[in-house]
Amino acid sequence: xxxxxxxxxxxxxxxxxxxxxxxxxxxxxxxxxxxxxxxxxxxxxxxxxxxxxxxxxxxxxxxxxxxxxxxxxxxxxxxxxxxxxxxxxxxxxxxxxxxxxxxxxxxxxxxx
Amino acid sequence: xxxxxxxxxxxxxxxxxxxxxxxxxxxxxxxxxxxxxxxxxxxxxxxxxxxxxxxxxxxxxxxxxxxxxxxxxxxxxxxxxxxxxxxxxxxxxxxxxxxxxxxxxxxxxxxx
Numbered sequence: 001x002x003x004x005x006x007x008x009x010x011x012x013x014x015x016x017x018x019x020x021x022x023x024x025x026x027x028x029x030x031x032x033x034x035x036x037x038x039x040x041x042x043x044x045x046x047x048x049x050x051x052x053x054x055x056x057x058x059x060x061x062x063x064x065x066x067x068x069x070x071x072x073x074x075x076x077x078x079x080x081x082x083x084x085x086x087x088x089x090x091x092x093x094x095x096x097x098x099x100x101x102x103x104x105x106x107x108x109x110x111x112x
Numbered sequence: 113x114x115x116x117x118x119x120x121x122x123x124x125x126x127x128x129x130x131x132x133x134x135x136x137x138x139x140x141x142x143x144x145x146x147x148x149x150x151x152x153x154x155x156x157x158x159x160x161x162x163x164x165x166x167x168x169x170x171x172x173x174x175x176x177x178x179x180x181x182x183x184x185x186x187x188x189x190x191x192x193x194x195x196x197x198x199x200x201x202x203x204x205x206x207x208x209x210x211x212x213x214x215x216x217x218x219x220x221x222x223x224x
Contacts (some may be wrong), residue, residue, distance in 0.1 A: 043215035098206055
């Protein structure tokens, strides 16, 4: 079983839709949960992160963690064509090295 | 502000040839540094990380090696490339004690 599972998509939605992107993980030692956005042929950029369970909102983006079910979500409101990218979840355990375990990413296409 | 550079951006090398990829970070000191590989359809795989000059930890046994000759310089090398070394190589940095990793633009390597 992989430590982090993520549906690869592609996920196609119309502009303005609410998008839900999800990951599951198996290691209960993960403490913080990152979301990265990666445009085609570019390096990933940090979108937002949460520590432990709960919600965090940043503009049109909301990150949600449910540690009891080991489930991570990223919601995008009022999706725009510029949101079309691959979204990577990456939980980590903390510690001196702060290593992250990346999911395979979900490809999102927002149609104008 | 901090900036991370990688070069070259693109590289095509024959099987059996050597490899040297370079990553440098500006605007910070004593960062954690990471090398990842992203193969098509797969997530980011951590190859090496470093918490200081000369301190390298390997995550995956392979024919690659890493070095950190200066505080903000990280080099990925190979003596003889294999076809399976093809991929998108990404360097990242984080502040000591921080969860947030920031990625460079990447090097796309094709081994022929």
